[in-house]
Amino acid sequence: MNMLTHSWYMTLRHLRNTLRMPFVIFMNLIQPIIWLFLFSSLFSSIIHIPGFNSNSYINYLAPGIVIMSTFMAGSYAGMSMIADHNHGVLNRFLTSPVKRSALILGPLIQNAVTMIIQATIMILLSFMLGANFAGGLVGIFILIICGVMVGIGFGALSLSIALLVRNEQALMAFVGFISMPVMFLSSLFMPLQLVPDWIHNIARFNPVNWAGEAGREAIKTNIDWGIVLTYSGYLLIFSILSILLATLSFRKYQKTI
Template sequence: MKEYWQEISALTMRWVRRLSREKFSMLFTLVQPMLFWLIFFGNLFQRAADTQVTQAPNYISFLAAGVVVMTVLNNGLAGGVDLLFDKENGFLERLMSTPIHRTSVILSRFIFVMAITSLQVLVILGVAFLFGVRPATGLLGIAAILLIGMMFGVGLTAISMAMAFSVKSHGDFFSVLGFLSLPMIFLSSALVPLAAMPGWMSFLAKFNPMTWAIDAVRPLILSGWSEALPHVGMVIVVMVIFDALCLYGGAKAFRRAMG
């Protein structure tokens, strides 16, 4: 157990080191786009969005939940990228030829992606705060938001890693990634509430786990516990199922790649 932890912490430290040396690309690819959504998109639609439709005091406060979950989505889906590069340049083989527990590398990646995502969610909530968005459920609500984010993120990261282990080239990986990300956002309640969508879109959006996550995070920010709790309970059930499916698929892909 002590050895297992030594492996995982050394491998996690590697991801942290990489990040600290890739500051600029990280800043531009991960943090900024999400803030742009919140700051530009949020302010841009401030008057175009009908508060009767969004059921929120203003569009930014409505959008905050969507941007939080979008951050989780993008980080999760990109979570396997570094493993993909490790696979392609032989670094993964080098790691797997050492007597480490077979799951250490993967676990280190989960820990890292979850930590970074949580940090970014906090930054987004902080920026939203500057625009006057005050989470209705307070610190405990923020903790609940982080928990929901992590539960969604685990499944997404597992999908991403499964793809990293399965694809032939990183070109394929990024095509699938680009193809997945935007439809997932549009076919969710991130930008517009389900009730305001065309029927076929809201129908599809109901099958998107992202919608469930947003519908739980949004009342945590806008309304309060009494309205949020049923949604939070529901999303936990949905995410347990989602994670179980993703982890099962991920484990299969991993075993196939390593056999």
């Protein structure tokens, strides 16, 4: 069997594990849902600040929360790898003919499926709160794809960290340490023209910001395809490099067992 077939079976394995514990999807959505409801109410008057380029904060916030949900889902992708390591499953796979790349792609594809479900739920909740996705289905599709790409990128980084630390508490501590800065050093919740220059400068190199900018632009009435394609290209490169890093980390892991 080739790599694609092996990756398919590994994806099915991880999907079955997710279906056995559907509450995991719900747990990943708790924080984005709370932030969607709280922020849309608390900061509804922020649109009156000079320079704010939207007539509704929920319209501005909704794409950011979608990206937040996929980012958070991807960040914990390494938990399944650590569980497989701790239970000896990963070592048993290494003694089988399974393609090594499938052990990386399997959990990432499963995470992508989970991200699509979560992003769809967040979009529906945003509609309920009055969000208007003027870009239509095409814009929503692009928003979800951007979310999945940033989620896969951080998911691959999570796998790399998991293979390094091999401890669930250590991975959770790392995710907790980086998640808030990564989200707030972006345009997810506030336009960059309204934040200090140092935040603006950092956000330029933040993949979460790339996803937020591309996704938000895609749901506008008049889409600037230059912005969408540029940031989408950045996200694609980020995802590929992260997967390559995860592959290298896996090879290093093999040498230590």
